[in-house]
Amino acid sequence: MDPVVKEYLIKILNTIAFAALWMIINTTSGIMYQLAFIEEKIQWKNVAFYIFLIISFVALLGYIIKIWKKPLPFEK
Secondary structure, eight states, X not given: OOHHHHHXXXXXXXXXXXXXXXXXXXXXXXXXXXXXXXXXXOOHHHHHXXXXXXXXXXXXXHHHHHHHHSOOOOOO
16 A cells, blocks of 8 residues: 555544544543533533533644645656
8 A cells, every 4th residue: 555545544433433432431431421411500510511612622623634735646
């Protein structure tokens, strides 16, 4: 396999894997542990969950941008 194509496929797989891992972690903690639902009143654990959700999403986007910012050496 061509090394450039291999590097391109690795970028795609890294993007999909990290996005899926982010979604699994946040949906598990939000739904299974009832952190995403505000019952009677807002609690500190709900606030902490949503702050973590936003910070981790920004970190995920930063990582994905970092991955795709490096150009691939395709020959013209």
